[in-house]
Amino acid sequence: MRLEWELRTGTRTEFVDLTDRVRAAVESARMREGSVLLFVPHTTAGLTLNENADPDVLFDLTRALERLAPLQAGYRHGEGNSDAHVKSSLVGCSLTVPVSGGRLDLGTWQAIYFCEFDGPRTRKVRIYLHPAPG
Amino acid sequence: MRLEWELRTGTRTEFVDLTDRVRAAVESARMREGSVLLFVPHTTAGLTLNENADPDVLFDLTRALERLAPLQAGYRHGEGNSDAHVKSSLVGCSLTVPVSGGRLDLGTWQAIYFCEFDGPRTRKVRIYLHPAPG
Protein backbone atom coordinates (compact mmCIF):
# COMPACT_ATOMS: atom_id res chain seq x y z
CA MET A 1 0.00 0.00 0.00
CA ARG A 2 1.23 3.44 -0.99
CA LEU A 3 0.20 6.74 0.56
CA GLU A 4 1.31 10.20 -0.43
CA TRP A 5 1.05 13.15 1.89
CA GLU A 6 1.47 16.80 1.10
CA LEU A 7 3.25 19.02 3.60
CA ARG A 8 3.51 22.80 3.69
CA THR A 9 6.67 23.99 5.41
CA GLY A 10 6.96 27.48 6.84
CA THR A 11 10.68 28.21 7.18
CA ARG A 12 13.91 27.39 5.37
CA THR A 13 14.91 24.55 7.72
CA GLU A 14 12.17 22.69 9.50
CA PHE A 15 11.55 19.28 11.03
CA VAL A 16 8.00 17.96 10.66
CA ASP A 17 7.09 15.09 12.97
CA LEU A 18 5.46 12.33 10.90
CA THR A 19 5.31 9.69 13.63
CA ASP A 20 1.58 9.90 14.41
CA ARG A 21 0.65 9.86 10.76
CA VAL A 22 2.81 6.82 10.02
CA ARG A 23 1.48 5.06 13.12
CA ALA A 24 -2.11 5.70 12.02
CA ALA A 25 -1.36 4.34 8.55
CA VAL A 26 0.06 1.12 9.99
CA GLU A 27 -2.93 0.72 12.28
CA SER A 28 -5.59 1.40 9.70
CA ALA A 29 -3.96 -1.12 7.33
CA ARG A 30 -3.94 -3.66 10.18
CA MET A 31 -0.39 -4.54 9.30
CA ARG A 32 1.21 -6.85 11.87
CA GLU A 33 4.82 -7.52 10.83
CA GLY A 34 7.05 -5.96 8.23
CA SER A 35 8.34 -2.50 7.52
CA VAL A 36 7.33 0.93 6.39
CA LEU A 37 9.41 2.58 3.70
CA LEU A 38 9.26 6.38 3.83
CA PHE A 39 10.49 8.22 0.78
CA VAL A 40 10.91 11.90 -0.03
CA PRO A 41 10.83 12.61 -3.80
CA HIS A 42 12.88 15.79 -3.43
CA THR A 43 16.59 16.61 -3.53
CA THR A 44 16.67 19.42 -0.96
CA ALA A 45 14.82 17.63 1.84
CA GLY A 46 15.26 14.41 3.80
CA LEU A 47 14.08 12.04 6.51
CA THR A 48 15.61 11.26 9.88
CA LEU A 49 14.91 9.67 13.21
CA ASN A 50 15.72 11.67 16.32
CA GLU A 51 14.47 12.75 19.73
CA ASN A 52 10.77 13.46 20.21
CA ALA A 53 10.91 15.16 23.63
CA ASP A 54 13.17 18.22 23.81
CA PRO A 55 12.83 20.59 20.83
CA ASP A 56 16.34 21.88 21.63
CA VAL A 57 17.71 18.70 20.03
CA LEU A 58 16.20 19.77 16.69
CA PHE A 59 17.54 23.28 17.21
CA ASP A 60 21.03 21.87 17.78
CA LEU A 61 20.70 19.53 14.81
CA THR A 62 19.67 22.45 12.60
CA ARG A 63 22.68 24.49 13.69
CA ALA A 64 25.04 21.53 13.31
CA LEU A 65 23.87 20.90 9.75
CA GLU A 66 24.32 24.59 8.98
CA ARG A 67 27.93 24.36 10.13
CA LEU A 68 28.48 21.24 8.02
CA ALA A 69 26.85 22.75 4.94
CA PRO A 70 26.79 26.55 5.23
CA LEU A 71 24.35 28.56 3.15
CA GLN A 72 27.28 30.28 1.38
CA ALA A 73 30.42 28.34 0.59
CA GLY A 74 31.51 29.31 -2.89
CA TYR A 75 29.04 26.92 -4.50
CA ARG A 76 28.66 26.72 -8.29
CA HIS A 77 25.00 25.70 -8.50
CA GLY A 78 23.08 28.86 -9.32
CA GLU A 79 19.91 28.33 -7.30
CA GLY A 80 21.40 29.26 -3.95
CA ASN A 81 20.40 26.00 -2.30
CA SER A 82 23.50 23.82 -2.62
CA ASP A 83 23.63 23.58 1.16
CA ALA A 84 20.22 21.92 1.08
CA HIS A 85 21.37 19.39 -1.55
CA VAL A 86 24.36 18.50 0.66
CA LYS A 87 22.19 18.12 3.77
CA SER A 88 19.83 15.88 1.81
CA SER A 89 22.65 13.49 0.90
CA LEU A 90 23.98 13.50 4.48
CA VAL A 91 20.64 12.72 6.12
CA GLY A 92 19.08 10.66 3.33
CA CYS A 93 15.71 10.58 1.55
CA SER A 94 14.77 6.95 2.12
CA LEU A 95 14.05 5.56 5.56
CA THR A 96 12.86 2.10 6.58
CA VAL A 97 11.11 1.71 9.93
CA PRO A 98 10.18 -1.70 11.34
CA VAL A 99 6.67 -2.82 12.28
CA SER A 100 6.17 -5.58 14.84
CA GLY A 101 3.11 -6.84 16.68
CA GLY A 102 0.94 -4.40 14.77
CA ARG A 103 2.82 -1.29 15.79
CA LEU A 104 5.76 0.87 14.70
CA ASP A 105 8.73 -0.62 16.50
CA LEU A 106 10.36 2.68 17.49
CA GLY A 107 12.29 3.46 20.65
CA THR A 108 10.64 5.48 23.41
CA TRP A 109 12.35 8.73 22.41
CA GLN A 110 12.33 8.28 18.64
CA ALA A 111 10.27 10.34 16.23
CA ILE A 112 10.26 10.19 12.43
CA TYR A 113 10.99 13.61 10.96
CA PHE A 114 10.57 15.05 7.51
CA CYS A 115 13.51 17.45 7.10
CA GLU A 116 12.93 20.62 5.11
CA PHE A 117 16.22 22.17 4.02
CA ASP A 118 15.02 24.66 1.40
CA GLY A 119 11.63 25.91 2.54
CA PRO A 120 9.13 27.26 2.73
CA ARG A 121 7.71 24.89 0.12
CA THR A 122 4.94 22.44 -0.56
CA ARG A 123 6.45 18.96 -0.26
CA LYS A 124 5.49 15.34 -0.71
CA VAL A 125 6.26 12.35 1.46
CA ARG A 126 5.40 8.86 0.29
CA ILE A 127 4.99 5.88 2.52
CA TYR A 128 4.82 2.24 1.47
CA LEU A 129 3.61 -0.51 3.77
CA HIS A 130 5.56 -3.68 3.20
CA PRO A 131 4.10 -6.53 5.25
CA ALA A 132 6.39 -9.50 5.84
CA PRO A 133 5.43 -12.41 3.58
CA GLY A 134 3.57 -15.45 4.96
CA MET B 1 16.10 -11.22 -8.16
CA ARG B 2 19.70 -10.13 -7.73
CA LEU B 3 21.82 -8.33 -10.29
CA GLU B 4 25.43 -7.33 -10.00
CA TRP B 5 26.96 -4.62 -12.13
CA GLU B 6 30.60 -3.76 -12.57
CA LEU B 7 31.58 -0.10 -12.86
CA ARG B 8 34.90 1.40 -13.85
CA THR B 9 35.45 4.82 -12.30
CA GLY B 10 37.92 7.31 -13.77
CA THR B 11 38.74 9.78 -10.99
CA ARG B 12 39.12 9.82 -7.22
CA THR B 13 35.63 11.17 -6.52
CA GLU B 14 32.93 10.44 -9.04
CA PHE B 15 29.15 10.13 -9.17
CA VAL B 16 27.85 7.50 -11.60
CA ASP B 17 24.16 7.82 -12.48
CA LEU B 18 22.53 4.40 -12.10
CA THR B 19 18.94 5.52 -12.60
CA ASP B 20 18.42 4.23 -16.15
CA ARG B 21 19.98 0.88 -15.32
CA VAL B 22 17.80 0.41 -12.25
CA ARG B 23 14.72 1.50 -14.17
CA ALA B 24 15.48 -1.02 -16.93
CA ALA B 25 15.91 -3.80 -14.36
CA VAL B 26 12.53 -3.04 -12.78
CA GLU B 27 10.86 -2.96 -16.18
CA SER B 28 12.40 -6.15 -17.52
CA ALA B 29 11.40 -7.99 -14.33
CA ARG B 30 7.84 -6.65 -14.76
CA MET B 31 7.81 -5.78 -11.11
CA ARG B 32 4.73 -3.74 -10.15
CA GLU B 33 4.92 -2.87 -6.45
CA GLY B 34 7.70 -3.17 -3.91
CA SER B 35 11.20 -1.84 -3.60
CA VAL B 36 14.67 -2.06 -5.02
CA LEU B 37 17.54 -2.48 -2.60
CA LEU B 38 20.83 -1.14 -3.96
CA PHE B 39 23.96 -2.21 -2.16
CA VAL B 40 27.64 -1.35 -2.60
CA PRO B 41 29.95 -4.07 -1.22
CA HIS B 42 32.80 -1.60 -0.65
CA THR B 43 33.91 0.57 2.28
CA THR B 44 35.23 3.57 0.35
CA ALA B 45 32.19 4.15 -1.88
CA GLY B 46 28.49 4.79 -1.37
CA LEU B 47 25.05 5.45 -2.82
CA THR B 48 22.95 8.59 -2.76
CA LEU B 49 19.95 10.26 -4.31
CA ASN B 50 20.39 13.78 -5.62
CA GLU B 51 19.66 16.15 -8.49
CA ASN B 52 19.75 14.82 -12.05
CA ALA B 53 19.70 18.13 -13.93
CA ASP B 54 22.51 20.53 -13.07
CA PRO B 55 25.95 18.86 -12.76
CA ASP B 56 27.04 21.77 -10.55
CA VAL B 57 25.08 20.16 -7.72
CA LEU B 58 27.42 17.15 -7.87
CA PHE B 59 30.41 19.47 -8.05
CA ASP B 60 29.22 21.28 -4.92
CA LEU B 61 28.48 17.98 -3.17
CA THR B 62 31.97 16.73 -3.99
CA ARG B 63 33.54 19.87 -2.55
CA ALA B 64 31.31 19.80 0.52
CA LEU B 65 32.28 16.20 1.29
CA GLU B 66 35.95 17.13 0.86
CA ARG B 67 35.53 19.84 3.47
CA LEU B 68 33.78 17.40 5.82
CA ALA B 69 36.37 14.68 5.33
CA PRO B 70 39.60 16.20 3.97
CA LEU B 71 42.13 13.98 2.20
CA GLN B 72 44.70 14.77 4.90
CA ALA B 73 43.63 15.15 8.51
CA GLY B 74 46.18 13.34 10.65
CA TYR B 75 44.57 9.97 10.00
CA ARG B 76 46.10 6.76 11.40
CA HIS B 77 44.97 4.30 8.72
CA GLY B 78 47.97 3.76 6.46
CA GLU B 79 46.29 3.46 3.07
CA GLY B 80 45.72 7.19 2.59
CA ASN B 81 41.99 6.78 2.04
CA SER B 82 40.48 7.42 5.47
CA ASP B 83 38.55 10.34 4.01
CA ALA B 84 36.82 7.89 1.68
CA HIS B 85 35.88 5.60 4.59
CA VAL B 86 34.36 8.57 6.42
CA LYS B 87 32.41 9.70 3.35
CA SER B 88 31.11 6.17 2.90
CA SER B 89 29.65 6.12 6.43
CA LEU B 90 28.15 9.60 5.98
CA VAL B 91 26.42 8.85 2.69
CA GLY B 92 25.74 5.14 3.23
CA CYS B 93 26.18 1.94 1.19
CA SER B 94 22.62 0.64 1.27
CA LEU B 95 19.73 2.44 -0.41
CA THR B 96 16.10 1.41 -0.79
CA VAL B 97 14.07 2.95 -3.61
CA PRO B 98 10.31 2.37 -3.96
CA VAL B 99 8.59 0.87 -6.98
CA SER B 100 4.93 1.63 -7.66
CA GLY B 101 2.70 1.00 -10.67
CA GLY B 102 5.55 -0.79 -12.43
CA ARG B 103 8.01 2.07 -12.24
CA LEU B 104 10.66 3.53 -9.95
CA ASP B 105 8.80 5.98 -7.76
CA LEU B 106 11.41 8.75 -7.84
CA GLY B 107 10.82 12.48 -7.85
CA THR B 108 11.22 14.46 -11.07
CA TRP B 109 14.69 15.70 -10.19
CA GLN B 110 16.02 12.62 -8.42
CA ALA B 111 18.75 10.38 -9.75
CA ILE B 112 20.36 7.38 -8.05
CA TYR B 113 24.12 7.82 -7.85
CA PHE B 114 26.94 5.41 -7.15
CA CYS B 115 29.51 7.47 -5.23
CA GLU B 116 33.17 6.72 -5.83
CA PHE B 117 35.33 8.16 -3.06
CA ASP B 118 38.63 6.36 -3.70
CA GLY B 119 38.90 5.89 -7.45
CA PRO B 120 39.80 5.18 -10.08
CA ARG B 121 38.76 1.58 -9.40
CA THR B 122 36.65 -1.25 -10.67
CA ARG B 123 33.58 -1.44 -8.45
CA LYS B 124 30.50 -3.54 -7.95
CA VAL B 125 26.93 -2.49 -7.31
CA ARG B 126 24.30 -5.07 -6.45
CA ILE B 127 20.60 -4.59 -6.84
CA TYR B 128 17.85 -6.75 -5.39
CA LEU B 129 14.26 -6.56 -6.56
CA HIS B 130 11.88 -7.07 -3.67
CA PRO B 131 8.29 -7.23 -4.93
CA ALA B 132 5.60 -6.58 -2.34
CA PRO B 133 3.95 -9.85 -1.26
CA GLY B 134 0.48 -10.81 -2.51
Added chain:
Amino acid sequence: MRLEWELRTGTRTEFVDLTDRVRAAVESARMREGSVLLFVPHTTAGLTLNENADPDVLFDLTRALERLAPLQAGYRHGEGNSDAHVKSSLVGCSLTVPVSGGRLDLGTWQAIYFCEFDGPRTRKVRIYLHPAPG
Protein backbone atom coordinates in the same frame (compact mmCIF):
# COMPACT_ATOMS: atom_id res chain seq x y z
CA MET C 1 11.33 -12.90 12.49
CA ARG C 2 12.42 -10.30 15.03
CA LEU C 3 15.38 -10.56 17.38
CA GLU C 4 16.47 -8.06 19.99
CA TRP C 5 19.97 -7.98 21.37
CA GLU C 6 21.27 -6.09 24.36
CA LEU C 7 24.73 -4.53 24.17
CA ARG C 8 26.80 -3.01 26.95
CA THR C 9 29.18 -0.35 25.68
CA GLY C 10 32.27 0.68 27.63
CA THR C 11 33.26 4.12 26.35
CA ARG C 12 31.59 7.27 25.02
CA THR C 13 32.16 6.43 21.35
CA GLU C 14 32.43 2.79 20.37
CA PHE C 15 31.87 0.59 17.35
CA VAL C 16 30.54 -2.90 18.12
CA ASP C 17 30.90 -5.42 15.30
CA LEU C 18 27.54 -7.17 14.81
CA THR C 19 28.44 -9.07 11.65
CA ASP C 20 28.88 -12.53 13.16
CA ARG C 21 25.68 -12.23 15.16
CA VAL C 22 23.66 -11.16 12.13
CA ARG C 23 25.22 -13.91 10.02
CA ALA C 24 24.33 -16.52 12.64
CA ALA C 25 20.72 -15.27 12.77
CA VAL C 26 20.37 -15.56 8.98
CA GLU C 27 21.84 -19.06 9.03
CA SER C 28 19.78 -20.38 11.90
CA ALA C 29 16.58 -19.08 10.24
CA ARG C 30 17.65 -20.81 7.00
CA MET C 31 16.75 -17.70 5.12
CA ARG C 32 17.86 -17.89 1.46
CA GLU C 33 16.95 -14.62 -0.26
CA GLY C 34 15.78 -11.28 1.08
CA SER C 35 17.12 -8.72 3.47
CA VAL C 36 17.88 -8.07 7.09
CA LEU C 37 16.67 -4.82 8.59
CA LEU C 38 18.77 -3.68 11.55
CA PHE C 39 17.29 -1.00 13.74
CA VAL C 40 18.58 0.90 16.76
CA PRO C 41 15.75 2.25 18.97
CA HIS C 42 17.93 5.05 20.35
CA THR C 43 18.61 8.66 19.33
CA THR C 44 22.27 8.90 20.35
CA ALA C 45 23.53 5.78 18.59
CA GLY C 46 23.53 4.43 15.04
CA LEU C 47 24.46 1.72 12.57
CA THR C 48 27.03 1.76 9.79
CA LEU C 49 28.94 -0.46 7.41
CA ASN C 50 32.69 -0.01 7.26
CA GLU C 51 36.03 -1.81 7.18
CA ASN C 52 36.48 -4.99 9.21
CA ALA C 53 40.27 -5.32 8.96
CA ASP C 54 42.25 -2.33 10.22
CA PRO C 55 40.94 -0.87 13.51
CA ASP C 56 42.61 2.43 12.55
CA VAL C 57 39.72 3.04 10.17
CA LEU C 58 37.33 3.11 13.14
CA PHE C 59 39.73 5.35 15.03
CA ASP C 60 39.79 7.78 12.08
CA LEU C 61 36.01 7.60 11.71
CA THR C 62 35.59 8.38 15.42
CA ARG C 63 37.86 11.42 15.14
CA ALA C 64 36.19 12.60 11.95
CA LEU C 65 32.74 12.45 13.54
CA GLU C 66 34.08 14.37 16.54
CA ARG C 67 35.25 17.13 14.20
CA LEU C 68 31.87 17.18 12.45
CA ALA C 69 29.92 17.23 15.71
CA PRO C 70 32.16 18.39 18.54
CA LEU C 71 31.24 17.58 22.15
CA GLN C 72 30.94 21.31 22.90
CA ALA C 73 29.52 23.68 20.31
CA GLY C 74 27.18 26.06 22.08
CA TYR C 75 24.34 23.53 22.05
CA ARG C 76 21.00 24.32 23.72
CA HIS C 77 19.96 20.79 24.71
CA GLY C 78 20.77 20.45 28.38
CA GLU C 79 21.90 16.83 28.53
CA GLY C 80 25.36 17.43 27.12
CA ASN C 81 24.94 14.89 24.34
CA SER C 82 23.81 16.99 21.37
CA ASP C 83 26.88 15.84 19.47
CA ALA C 84 25.62 12.27 19.78
CA HIS C 85 22.18 13.23 18.44
CA VAL C 86 23.84 14.88 15.42
CA LYS C 87 26.07 11.86 14.76
CA SER C 88 23.03 9.60 14.96
CA SER C 89 21.25 11.54 12.21
CA LEU C 90 24.40 11.62 10.06
CA VAL C 91 25.09 7.89 10.26
CA GLY C 92 21.49 6.66 10.60
CA CYS C 93 19.63 4.22 12.85
CA SER C 94 18.12 1.94 10.22
CA LEU C 95 20.23 -0.26 7.96
CA THR C 96 19.16 -2.83 5.38
CA VAL C 97 21.62 -5.56 4.42
CA PRO C 98 20.93 -8.00 1.59
CA VAL C 99 20.82 -11.80 1.91
CA SER C 100 21.49 -13.97 -1.12
CA GLY C 101 22.10 -17.71 -1.49
CA GLY C 102 21.58 -18.17 2.23
CA ARG C 103 24.25 -15.75 3.33
CA LEU C 104 24.72 -12.07 4.13
CA ASP C 105 25.73 -10.51 0.84
CA LEU C 106 28.46 -8.23 2.21
CA GLY C 107 31.71 -7.25 0.56
CA THR C 108 34.96 -8.85 1.70
CA TRP C 109 35.97 -5.91 3.86
CA GLN C 110 32.57 -4.91 5.17
CA ALA C 111 31.42 -5.27 8.74
CA ILE C 112 28.13 -4.14 10.29
CA TYR C 113 28.77 -1.85 13.25
CA PHE C 114 26.57 -0.65 16.06
CA CYS C 115 27.75 2.91 16.76
CA GLU C 116 27.69 4.12 20.34
CA PHE C 117 27.89 7.91 20.51
CA ASP C 118 26.88 8.53 24.13
CA GLY C 119 28.21 5.61 26.15
CA PRO C 120 28.85 3.80 28.26
CA ARG C 121 25.27 2.52 28.21
CA THR C 122 23.16 -0.56 27.87
CA ARG C 123 21.70 -0.51 24.36
CA LYS C 124 19.35 -2.50 22.19
CA VAL C 125 19.66 -3.53 18.59
CA ARG C 126 16.75 -5.13 16.78
CA ILE C 127 17.01 -7.22 13.67
CA TYR C 128 14.19 -8.30 11.40
CA LEU C 129 14.57 -11.04 8.82
CA HIS C 130 12.59 -10.25 5.70
CA PRO C 131 12.70 -13.16 3.28
CA ALA C 132 11.85 -12.35 -0.34
CA PRO C 133 8.32 -13.51 -1.18
CA GLY C 134 7.71 -16.65 -3.27
